[in-house]
Amino acid sequence: MQRSPSLSATAGDMGAVAFCNALFRRNEMVLLLCLAMVIVFFSLASGSFFTIRNFANVFGQASLAMIAGIGVGVIVLAGEIDISIGSLAGAAGIPLVVIMNNGGSLELGIAGALALALTVGLVNGYLAAYLGINSLIVTLGSMFVIRGLIYLYTGQKAIPDEQSLESFYQIGNGRLLGTVPYSALTAFALLMGFMYLMRHRPFGRNIYAVGGNPEVARLAGFNVKGIKFICFVISAVLAGISGILLSSRLGSAVHVAGLGFEFQVVAAVVLGGVSLAGGVGSLFGVALGVLILSFLSNGFGMLDVPTEWQEVATGIIIITAVAFDEYKRQRK
Amino acid sequence: MPAEPSPIATQDGPALEVIGINKRFPGVVALEDVDLTLEPGKVHALMGENGAGKSTLIKILAGVYRKDSGAIRIGGMDADLRTPRDALRQGIKVVFQEIALISEFTVAENIYLERYPTDRLGSVDWSAIRKDAAALFERIGFDIDPAAKVGDLPVSQQQMVEIARALAHQAKIVVMDEPTSSLTPKEVELLFNVIKRLTGLGIAVLYVTHKLGEVFEIADTVTVLRDGCRISTKPIIEHTQDSLVQDMIGRHIENLFPHSRDMTGGATILSVEGLSTAKLTDINFEARAGEVLGFFGLMGAGRTELAKAIVGFDPIHTGRIVIDGKALLPHDTRTGVALGIGLLSEDRKTEGLMPELSVLHNASLAALRQFTIAGFVDEGRERGAVQQFIDKFRVKTPSLHQEIKYLSGGNQQKVLLARWLMRGLKVIVVDEPTRGIDVGAKSEIFALLDRLAGEGLAVVMMTSEMPELLGLSDRIAVMAGGRITTIINRNEATQEAILNAAIA
């Protein structure tokens, strides 16, 4: 991403060869190779892996982490972090389902869910960007508070969808032409939109600048606090959208939904080559990180690998990936 | 961006007027009733010691700080500079001393950071950025690849990018804060050409510097600040070097470079044999007790790399570093310090200060072992020892327990020097010891280094400042391309010979 200007310029001017060359230098290429290796490995190891249906499944399953990952990617690129997304994704289902259960439409429910997410984003953003409290602390706090409030409100029970609106079922479970999950399409559309934002809109470039060097960004006349603030809102709203799809997938507002989601997403973001220091990485990398972890989880399941080995393997993969990144950087 | 910026419509009045500005910080008056007038097409130099208020004034013009009272007029209109954005909108571009670029971005993108050219959809127009940057560089004669990542460039080129940035934004007023501090002589020349081009376009330049020579070369007018007050504003032709220095420090300095020592030197304390690293090739030299060995070299000659290698900070490929007969373990600062070699880094912020720690704990760090009994720190003795140095160096701090980040640059440097002097070294390596330090403090530091040599230390000084090199060194080693090209005695050295060796 950091070299995207040169990339896009070459893409326009020169042919596909130069484009590939530019791509090859990048971190994303390595990730793409890893993803290909994962897919080849499991295709050979399991007969039912390399099927359209299974791929459609994986893309559907990856979509939730993908959407939330875009938001976390943006906030980490801006040099901050948001670990309240898991709690928020869980919380977003509550207004959605409660509004529908009280006779509201799906649209109204979604508006309610997004309003909640927006509120959380505004509060996180205000505390972290404007009051200057460390964002890890702020979002750790809101992670606790939101989860606690979910439990208080629901009495630690899932709130089932009583209206059984078909549209509500379809957004998270439906498939275009019976194949491609709508949630995967949503994730893809959001990914494209945000990749465009981060690469080609001045605002996206400002986010990179703010994350890369906030002092420089301030001297360049950027509203650093405002930009970070908006990033918190973006992260929260995307977590909310992820929560809406999750809620549809689960047909209810589940009080424990999204527990530990933040770790999964942050792991995918880091695996995708986004530096926690800010300003380095790309949303394309994030998407690859999410896909790699999703395919791994799917493939491990097919090979009947027990959960404990999956956890161990995921941990080792993350350490290896980050260590490799660091090794590359130092060798330069 | 048009291909060539058109000259700004010449106004009759001044480009910028600063009228009676005041700024105080808790406990400190930074600026008191300061006036300053910049004329279009003229270079106005702003001089003063560290803490004189220059940086405060620059930051007010940049919209970083807000003035307490007074007025700023731009083109005759009252201007309200609340944020850096306001300043940019009003046509003020400040080139800060510390590189203000996003190192992950390309050169071209950095140049248009504040205002991306966009297409009709509002997307960033990358091809315009690249073409405009290339055109701009060609026009002003910079040889930098616009597609290169800024982080991959040497500091000097980064500085050039900063300056190009001011041009790209068609600023009416360009403020440069110590722009030459990391430039090679050739690049300085290039910079002066660029400044002339700027003034030719009717741009007003405020040139902030410590370097007397530059002022006489480039400035039309000079304003001197001292202790937050304006001392004088005169055309440069009315000044002599002495009169400028006197205005800046309020007293006459007899001799900037004291030479109290017998220059023959003593026994060899440091010897470096066949040292090679990633950036250095076959370095051999010796430093004797009681001498100042100056290392000169242009940007990229390998001075800093050498400094870091001989104290054990950076890894080495081959070679030996021997201090007083004992070999240093390579890439190990601990044996280095134990054997008595220490480095005062050129980069205070990242390699010197412990910003959150107190003056006391910053100063005592390297020598702390001396104040410990069975691992426990005897705080009374520690405080006493540090206080001595604080008094001796006249460090301005409200208390030993003040966090060091709140001190001025000059005072920070004194504390860091104290860190080493308390340790009782045999060899001290100082890298650009006076970078960002004002004339007054400079002479104090020269005196200190001189005295240290007099007390029997070997002082190894890395510098890019010719006067400093010639004024202080007993012997001079010249570096180029990671090698030592020559080592000569000072009495044999001429500027010309040194420069020739540096270009070799």
Next chain:
Amino acid sequence: MTKPLGQLLAILATLAVMMVPAWAANMPRRIGYVTNYATHEWYQNVIKGMKARAAELGIAFEVRDANLDVNKEVSAAEDFMSQGVDVLIITPVNEGIVPLVRRAKEQGIPLVLEGSPVKRMTTMVATCDYDTGYLAGVEAGNYAMNHLGGMAKVMNVGLPLLSATVLRAHGFMDGLRTIVPNARLANDIDGGGNPDTALAASTAALARNADINIIYGINDSSAQGGLQAWKASGRSQKNLLVVGTGGEGLGFIHSMNTEPAYKIEAAMFPEKEGFTAIDTAVKLFNKQSVPLHIVSPSAAIVGADGWKKYYSVGENVRTIKWDAVNRLTPPANCMKTSAPF
């Protein structure tokens, strides 16, 4: 305790379940099971029972673990369906699998739930939580009458998170009150269902009110956490009764062997539940009709040696005594359920 009619029905149901293989002309080729939490002993023993039965019937059997994450559970079930398993068994993490139930129906894959119910399900194999607690409550009442001077002041190390665990505690108190009418619930706490949270919460609760003589744990970990908190506060186990629930693994056997106060276990026989789930899966595959709730038996185990009736223990494994467990007759219907569907 159970009405004769109920008993009769239960016997019939059990017989029916036992006789399935004899009738079944068609065996499913593959059965997929998505478990709630494979690393928990309870589910390991459920899986053990399933594996044993599937092997017996010659069915390929695969397990995926949701690891307590309902979203992961949905994904795992999705994967199973796309791989074409013939029957799917799921232990729901929570109600979040309702849309999955619908999808399984749409794709014509029979679905058996194990453990807890959700809306729209076809059938579920589970013990009766309320009844299990109730059985243990009656035994606890008897114990209190004989050894605790007829007093019953209970600390419930509960888990409000799950309706099943709430039912167990209600059942326990109701059963207890049939013998000790003035039994009192002195402390009702959230022990999180795991030993360390149970320990921490119990410690604080005991500091508030230590005037109790019965600790009821909604599972074995909770009972152990409560007991450890009691011991940590320096109290003797002399006038204390600890009742655990589940009989999940080796833990309760160990506790009954070694802890003087740990006298009663409401055992739920996970192996049997797994066994029954496979049989139910076969039935569904053969399009036979099955009740909404197939009850798996539970029993109160009393006294230090009570467990030996159902289990034998060797080198860190327990082995179920099928004869004894199969002889238990579950009721056809639970006394109380949380499932409103």
Next chain:
Amino acid sequence: MREILQSANSTPTPHRLGANSPVVLIVLLALLCIAISIGSSRFYAIENITAILRQCALVLIIGSGMTLLLIAAEVDLSVGASMAFAGMIAMDVTNQTGSVWLGAAAGILFGGLVGLVNAIIVTRLKVKSLIATIAAMMILQGGVFLYSRQAIQNNNQLPAFTAISTGFFGPVPVPVLIAAIIFICTYIVLRHTLFGRYVYAVGSNPQAARLSGLNPERLKQILFIVTGLLAGLSGLILASLMNAGQPTAGRGFELTVIAAVILGGTSLNGGRGTLLGTLLGVLILQVINDGIIILGWDQELQLVVPGIVIVLAAYLDIVRRRAGAR
């Protein structure tokens, strides 16, 4: 600049290390105690105090190490998972050998080993400790089940094993005594020794520390190992409390510890923090936890209240810092 406060040379600021005033935390703790004791008379019962202190002990033991680690600008999120594993090993070795000492040593050493591995990954492979230890947490959480899926019981019913947690030394519960000793030791080390000074220096600026002849990597390695050993010790105590090694014990414990340390005013960016603050942070969070139960409030508030308190404390720290900037 003209320093108006030149004369201030003679007045040292009251709190030298990190200039972090514990007054706010002390007041907060006092207010909490008063408020809870008004709500419930049982709050001050010896038994309740003992219970609170025993709960605090576990957090404080790891918290002491974590404080040092955070001051040195590193973090260890694997402590919770490491605790569970260490407890399992301690119990297992005790069962195998019949010796509580050997079991205890094995558990603690295992914690140290985890610390060592973390140290190597962070200092040698240069993986950021936040990521490295999250990954270590995953590996340990998976690995513990590979070691044993079942809880490991105190098969031989050795009373000495349970005495580690439930015993008393005079009126003081053993874990509280252990925590107190560890706290005092780390306090002295951090506040009065060369090593402690080096911890601050390394956290504040590792490059400068290295130039001054320190070895930041080795110091960080020591701190990771110490924190690991302390996690092992906590795991041992927890196993003793439960009289069994439980594979799921200690989940989320790392967040409790870090929350307490942060509440105590230790900076996530390194260079700043005190153990006294950590002690107060631990006490405040446990008093809140206890108060919620003792007042009979919804236990869900045990998530909500600390969440708010941590953010509030961080904010107050910023306000105080701004006020004291000059």
